Amino acid sequence: MIPCSRLPSFLAILSLWTSAQVNAQDVPYINIKGSKFFYANGSQFFLKGVVYQQVPDSDEQGSVSANLARSSADNIYVDPLSDASACQRDIPYFQRLNVNLVRSYGIDNTKNHDDCMNLLAKAGIYALIDLPAPGLTIASLNPTWNDVLYDRFTSVIDVMHTYPNLLGFVVGDNVIAGVGETNSGPYVKAAVRDMKAYIRQKEYRPIPVGYVNDVLQGNAAAIDPQSKDTWEYLNCGGIDDRIDFFGANMVSFCKGSTYTDSGYNNATQSLSDYSLPIFLAAYGCSQALSRDFSEIKVIYGQRMSPTWSGGIIYEYFYQGPEPAYGLVSVSGSKVSLRTNFADVVTSIATVSPSSVASASYSPSDTDAATCPSGAATSLPPNPRTALASPSSTTTGSSTKGTGSASASSSSSKSGLSSGARAGIGVGVAVVVLVAIAVALLFIRRRRRQKKTREDEPEQWTKTELAADGVDREARGHSPHMADSNAWFEVEDTGKIRELPEHPPIFEAPGEGENVSEMAVSSPRTELPAPSRS
Numbered sequence: 001m002i003p004c005s006r007l008p009s010f011l012a013i014l015s016l017w018t019s020a021q022v023n024a025q026d027v028p029y030i031n032i033k034g035s036k037f038f039y040a041n042g043s044q045f046f047l048k049g050v051v052y053q054q055v056p057d058s059d060e061q062g063s064v065s066a067n068l069a070r071s072s073a074d075n076i077y078v079d080p081l082s083d084a085s086a087c088q089r090d091i092p093y094f095q096r097l098n099v100n101l102v103r104s105y106g107i108d109n110t111k112n113h114d115d116c117m118n119l120l121a122k123a124g125i126y127a128l129i130d131l132p133a134p135g136l137t138i139a140s141l142n143p144t145w146n147d148v149l150y151d152r153f154t155s156v157i158d159v160m161h162t163y164p165n166l167l168g169f170v171v172g173d174n175v176i177a178g179v180g181e182t183n184s185g186p187y188v189k190a191a192v193r194d195m196k197a198y199i200r201q202k203e204y205r206p207i208p209v210g211y212v213n214d215v216l217q218g219n220a221a222a223i224d225p226q227s228k229d230t231w232e233y234l235n236c237g238g239i240d241d242r243i244d245f246f247g248a249n250m251v252s253f254c255k256g257s258t259y260t261d262s263g264y265n266n267a268t269q270s271l272s273d274y275s276l277p278i279f280l281a282a283y284g285c286s287q288a289l290s291r292d293f294s295e296i297k298v299i300y301g302q303r304m305s306p307t308w309s310g311g312i313i314y315e316y317f318y319q320g321p322e323p324a325y326g327l328v329s330v331s332g333s334k335v336s337l338r339t340n341f342a343d344v345v346t347s348i349a350t351v352s353p354s355s356v357a358s359a360s361y362s363p364s365d366t367d368a369a370t371c372p373s374g375a376a377t378s379l380p381p382n383p384r385t386a387l388a389s390p391s392s393t394t395t396g397s398s399t400k401g402t403g404s405a406s407a408s409s410s411s412s413k414s415g416l417s418s419g420a421r422a423g424i425g426v427g428v429a430v431v432v433l434v435a436i437a438v439a440l441l442f443i444r445r446r447r448r449q450k451k452t453r454e455d456e457p458e459q460w461t462k463t464e465l466a467a468d469g470v471d472r473e474a475r476g477h478s479p480h481m482a483d484s485n486a487w488f489e490v491e492d493t494g495k496i497r498e499l500p501e502h503p504p505i506f507e508a509p510g511e512g513e514n515v516s517e518m519a520v521s522s523p524r525t526e527l528p529a530p531s532r533s
Contacts, residue, residue: 027121027165032208032244034363035277037167037309042358046300047167047279048348049101049128049312050094050327054078055319077134079108081127084115089333090316091123097327097341098348101126101167103281103312106133109155113163121165128312130170131156131195138191140177143184145191147383153191154198161204168208171195173281174249176213178226179233179375186376189234193241194382210245212281215270216252221263223270229372235276236371241379246274247281251314253295254285264298272307275365280311288323291340296347305353313344 028040037045055077080086081104094102102120107113107129120127131153132138138145153171160166171191179185188211195209211234217224234243248271253262271278280299285291298304299311318326318338327344329336 027124027126029164029205030126030167031358032277033358033361034366035275035307036356036358036361037277038358044353044355044357045100045309046305046353046355047101047128047310047312048098049103049310050097050099051105051282051312051315052080052090052102052317053105053315054080054317054330077106079106079111080104081113081116082108082111084119085333087116087119089330089335090328091119091125093328093335093337093341094125095123097344100124101128101312102316103128103130105130105173107156107160109152109159113159117160117163117165121163126165126167127160127163128167128170129156129160130173131191132172138172138175138184138187140175140184143175143187145187145194145380145383149191150194150383153195157195157198157204157207158202161199161202161207166207168210168245169195170210170212170247170281171243173212173247174214176211176226176230179229179372181376181378183376185230185233186379189237189241189376190379190382192234192243193379194384196240196244197382208244210243210247210276212247212249215248215250215267216263221252221261221266223263223266228270229375231271231274232369232372233375235274235369236375237368239368242368243276245277245279246271247279247312249282250280251282251284251286253283253298254287254290255292255294256290257285257295259298259303262295264295264304268304268307273365274307275363275367275369277309278307279309282314283311284314284325288325291325291343293340293343293347296344297351300348300351300353302354305355310353 030045031038031040037047039045080090081102102125104127117127132149133152136149136152138149157169160169172188176185176188177183192209192211199207199209211230213227213230214224215227215231216222231246234246236242248267250262250264250267253264259265283295283299284293293313299308313327315325316327318324318329327338327341329338
């Protein structure tokens with residue numbers, strides 16, 4: 001309990017803390033309307049992102065992609081968003097790259113991410129977080145959607161949902177090998193359904209939930225038919241079962257490539273009427289030595305920006321073996337720039353994407369896609385039936401809607417700004433503290449009154465003392481023998497002699513005494529060996 005004498009200083013500390021929280025929460029949410037992302041002020045948001053994921057230095061497998069493809073449960077990746085010193089080191093370089101988003105393939109849900117996420121927020125940088133982890137993902141072959149995966153996915157949502165600079169969650173990356181009843185497609189779609197239902201039930205803000213997949217056939221320019229089935233299947237059926245965004249992996253644009261021979265034109269044409277936001281979830285030539293990032297001017301140029309909402313570079317960290325990707329090499333607190341860092345800085349400095357204001361934007365196609373031929377018509381059940389989605393698990397033909405579930409986030413969040421919510425929070429805190437102060441004063445006053453009464457000697461008459469002595473003698477006590485609990489004893493003379501008071505068993509700290517606080521530390525739990533397919 002806080003002593004009354006220390007209440008003013010406590011209020012001052014609380015005021016400073018709440019001010020810091022208001023500043024950290026000042027970054028606006030990103031909303032979805034139709035097929036585009038928007039800031040709260042209505043201006044369009046384009047992803048200028050980079051993959052921010054590191055593997056241990058001692059790991060012989062090297063790159064992030066190789067490590068995340070493992071199925072074993074080794075500790076094979078580093079969660080950069082839980083390392084404040086790493087974020088402080090890297091954010092200045094993000095700013096030089098003009099980065100406004102980082103993507104993490106897997107986080108440690110047992111660690112705290114406040115410091116990093118707040119540092120990113122103050123720099124105007126958002127985060128896209130994958131829900132799986134290595135070893136905890138829906139498999140392409142022999143897929144399952146069970147309680148272990150459900151608990152992993154929801155635990156990440158619980159850990160990350162409070163951050164206003166969280167753009168969204170990814171349920172899977174390139175794990176769909178078909179959309180039939182026995183393929184992995186229905187399991188991914190069930191995960192989307194259940195995560196959106198979980199967010200609604202927990203009354204979190206409407207956070208977008210999406211999926212990432214390859215679009216082109218390897219490095220070829222042709223569209224992969226299976227990929228086309230995937231993006232159509234995940235956007236068909238009831239609105240509660242549909243993804244909120246789609247990310248495309250496209251790594252075919254190399255040094256000397258063009259918009260046409262890279263296949264970027266085919267991907268843009270195929271997805272031009274997609275009713276949800278789309279972006280490049282990983283780009284950069286698949287041949288490390290042929291990267292010059294000349295595709296940046298194409299991605300944010302007049303031919304692609306009306307359809308695409310930007311993209312994410314693969315990747316920030318340079319990690320072997322050679323030849324390897326990466327814009328920087330790090331060693332402790334030291335950062336060394338690689339050749340492609342300058343390429344990105346030069347290219348992105350000149351882009352000017354074709355944008356539209358939210359108020360003047362009227363989506364032309366908000367309907368669900370038509371389910372592809374042979375697609376599953378039912379989905380696996382929710383592993384936690386108590387949290388089952390209210391929507392049907394049947395994926396029928398195209399169902400009309402007003403966009404994704406997250407598209408409602410604009411109206412849901414437009415009522416109160418983040419500053420207004422923070423102000424309300426501060427007001428509630430002040431009211432609670434005033435109530436505590438009044439209660440403390442009341443308790444202190446009662447204690448003083450009680451102490452005053454205890455200090456006054458009780459006035460017993462000789463008749464009452466004699467009666468008490470008779471009663472005690474009847475119970476086997478002599479009226480002339482002091483009892484261990486007696487306050488008074490009666491002598492032959494009839495006089496009353498007062499006995500010394502026994503000390504109380506427990507003593508409360510007196511005024512002016514310091515009450516030390518005990519620090520409680522929770523046990524640290526390491527993330528079970530991650531792997532990702």
